[in-house]
Every structure is written in C-alpha cells, then in structure tokens.
Amino acid sequence: MSVTAAGVCHTDLHIREGGYDLGHGRKLEFSKRGIALPLVMGHETVGEVVAAGPDVGTLDRGKKYVVYPWIGCGTCAICASGQEQLCMKPQFLGMHVDGGYATQIRVPHPKYLHEIGDIPPENAAPLACSGLTAYAALKKVEGTLKDHALLVIGAGGLGLMCAQLLQALGAKAPVFVDIDPVKRASALAAGACAAVDPRAADAVAQIHAAAGEAPLAAIDFVGAEATAGLGFDALGKGGTYVIVGLFGGAAPWALPLIAVRALTIRGSYTGSPGEFAELMQLARNGAIKPIPTTCYKLDEAEDVLNSLAGGKIVGRAILAGV
Ligand SMILES: [Zn+2]
Ligand SMILES: [Zn+2]
The missing domain is CATH 3.90.180.10 (Medium-chain alcohol dehydrogenases, catalytic domain)
Structure with a gap:
C-alpha cells in the first residue's frame, strides 16, 4: 500500500x-x-x-x-x-x-x-x-456504563477519545481525574460530569460525590503509581480497575484489600x-x-x-x- x-x-x-x-x-x-x-x-x-x-x-x-x-x-x-x-x-x-x-x-x-x-x-x-485502545478498554466494563459513572484517569488523547466513545455508546457521563487544569477543562467540554484534581486532599470524596457512589469501573490511561493508588482507593466493592497507560512504576496496593473489596484489576492492550x-x-x-x-x-x-x-x-x- x-x-x-x-x-x-x-x-x-x-x-x-x-x-x-x-x-x-x-x-x-x-x-x-x-x-x-x-x-x-x-x-x-x-x-x-x-x-x-x-x-x-x-x-x-x-x-x-x-x-x-x-x-x-x-x-x-x-x-x-x-x-x-x-x-x-x-x-x-x-x-x-x-x-x-x-x-x-x-x-x-x-x-x-x-x-x-x-x-x-x-x-x-x-x-x-488510540481509538481502538480506548474502545477495547471500555468493552471490558461495558456492563456498567449505562447506569454507573465511569471513572476515567487521564484527560489526554486517550481519555478524550474515551469520553467521545462513551457518548457514542449512550453511557452515563464519566468522572475524570487529571492534574492539569487545562486537561480537566477539556474533559468537561468532552462531556464529563466532573473533573477532579487528584492532588486535592479530598479527591476520593470528590469522585464519589460526582459519581453519586463509589465507581464500579475505572480506566487508568496514565498507569503511574500515584494514579493507580487513587483509582484503587476510589473504586467501589466488586469494582473493576482497567489499566491502559504505560507511564511506568510499581503497583501501590495493599494485597488484602484486593480480596476484601473483591476487586478486579486487569490490563487492556490495544x-x-x-x-x-x-x-x-x-x-x-x-x-x-x-x-x-x-x-x-x-x-x-x-x-x-x-x-x-x-x-x-x-x-x-x-x-x-x-
Ligand atoms: Zn500507538
Ligand atoms: Zn497467534
């Protein structure tokens, strides 16, 4: 070709x-x-x-x-x-x-x-x-999207693609997290119901308030230790945490909490x-x-x-x- x-x-x-x-x-x-x-x-x-x-x-x-x-x-x-x-x-x-x-x-x-x-x-x-990566990540939590707000970590290119796909799929408006105020604004413009600064002391409470519950699904488009820690803390019992981003680092979670909260942590690659x-x-x-x-x-x-x-x-x- x-x-x-x-x-x-x-x-x-x-x-x-x-x-x-x-x-x-x-x-x-x-x-x-x-x-x-x-x-x-x-x-x-x-x-x-x-x-x-x-x-x-x-x-x-x-x-x-x-x-x-x-x-x-x-x-x-x-x-x-x-x-x-x-x-x-x-x-x-x-x-x-x-x-x-x-x-x-x-x-x-x-x-x-x-x-x-x-x-x-x-x-x-x-x-x-980027389109396929965002779509395949969403497919992994598809069953939650209509009735529960998805937590999306990272409002870069992949995150914004995800916001568009959520609209195309008729999903509930997502809650975004990003450290950059410009990116938070673009997430809101792309249909997010809230965009939270993860460095706020009450970031988890803000996420829960915006979603109306502890989210049942989160997609992490950053994949850093800090984002994985916040996303894990914010997730509700039985929730699914999908890691897409490849920023790098090691997993920050306490292993017993994965069992006690019955969480699923899974990766998504293309x-x-x-x-x-x-x-x-x-x-x-x-x-x-x-x-x-x-x-x-x-x-x-x-x-x-x-x-x-x-x-x-x-x-x-x-x-x-x-
Ligand atoms: Zn690529
Ligand atoms: Zn093969």
Whole structure:
C-alpha cells in the first residue's frame, strides 16, 4: 500500500528508547521481546492499495483503508479465538515488522484493511491505536456504563477519545481525574460530569460525590503509581480497575484489600480485530468526532518524536502526504 497518513504515537518513543520502566529500578527491554531495531515504526497507517498478491481477490484501488496493525501469527489458538493482539508470536506492524513511517507498507492479508469512508485520513489513522485502545478498554466494563459513572484517569488523547466513545455508546457521563487544569477543562467540554484534581486532599470524596457512589469501573490511561493508588482507593466493592497507560512504576496496593473489596484489576492492550471492525463502523457512521491533529512531512519524523518526548505536541501528530 502507499501510505497516506501515519500517526505518531507515544509508544513509538518507548520503541525508540528500547523499553519501559517497570518500577523497582527494573526495565522491560524490547530487544528481549522480539522487537529488534532498526525498524520502520508506525502502527497507525492509512493508505491505498498499489499492488496485491494473486490470492487477495478484488480490492478497490481507489479507496483509502486504515490498517489493523496488531497482527498475530494467524495459526495459534489465541489468534483462532479472535484475539490476535494477544498472540505470543506477534507480528505487529511498526513494532515487529516494518510499519507506516514510510512511503509504502506491506500488509499480510486484506482482512486487516478497513475502509475509512468519508473520514479524513489524518483522523482515521489514530483510530488504529488510540481509538481502538480506548474502545477495547471500555468493552471490558461495558456492563456498567449505562447506569454507573465511569471513572476515567487521564484527560489526554486517550481519555478524550474515551469520553467521545462513551457518548457514542449512550453511557452515563464519566468522572475524570487529571492534574492539569487545562486537561480537566477539556474533559468537561468532552462531556464529563466532573473533573477532579487528584492532588486535592479530598479527591476520593470528590469522585464519589460526582459519581453519586463509589465507581464500579475505572480506566487508568496514565498507569503511574500515584494514579493507580487513587483509582484503587476510589473504586467501589466488586469494582473493576482497567489499566491502559504505560507511564511506568510499581503497583501501590495493599494485597488484602484486593480480596476484601473483591476487586478486579486487569490490563487492556490495544484491541482485537473484531473490536476494530466495531469501532470503524461507529466511526464511519460519524459517531466519533475527530481529535485535533497536526500534519508533518515524513522527513520531519525525528523532530516530531523529539517534540512529543518534550510534551510539545498538541493533539495527534500525523506524518501525512508521504
Ligand atoms: Zn500507538
Ligand atoms: Zn497467534
């Protein structure tokens, strides 16, 4: 495929650095997890088909497609169950095999292509990562969303995408937590019923008051020790805490409380091919408002990554028109 738009994601910074901070002075090294550099990064790709193998069948060359990048081996039981993103032999585009920071990208099967319809390419590209990540996290607490306010930690790009998806799903207005007053304001503008400063001494009480109860579900888009501590404290009995963010650090919880309060703590990492198909259906129906994006040229990729590392990118950076 020729690449029309390639989203620049925070994960790309971790790939560039070679790993994650695991807390207690430990680091997860990607080189030991099958991610070998050098590599063409880019897992949020929109493009057009320029050539296809003989078994592909008919593919419309004039249409633009967003690529599902979380590709597995395709033969194991996990892949067969529809959870390719959890395959033990991942072939993720832009992580294990070359991705979209390029003029062209190779995709192993047409089933990974989803038409973008009327969605601008720069808005469709981030759906493959941030959109899908937010959607799959929500699906894990789907049963609570209509009648109970979700606690959302972090009002960055993922959090705001989550707020939009909640509206698209007809969910109750969520309670947001963020240390940044500007981000709290954007959460309120995106439909949150309250946005709480986690550094307030009574932050847990504020969350409970806004939700009208101790929340039954929380999604943590930050994934730091401080956020995980606050979210855990705020959660109601029998509640589910979904960790998405990869800020880093170690778990701060007292183990007996997990049992006594019957809590579920689970992770969510990207989403399945089926969830992406559902998300793209919502998006093509116009249920998802575009997040702000800024387009750059392909040869600015290194500068864009440096700006992202320095926190200087507003909205989503896209390498476009490459
Ligand atoms: Zn990403
Ligand atoms: Zn597999």
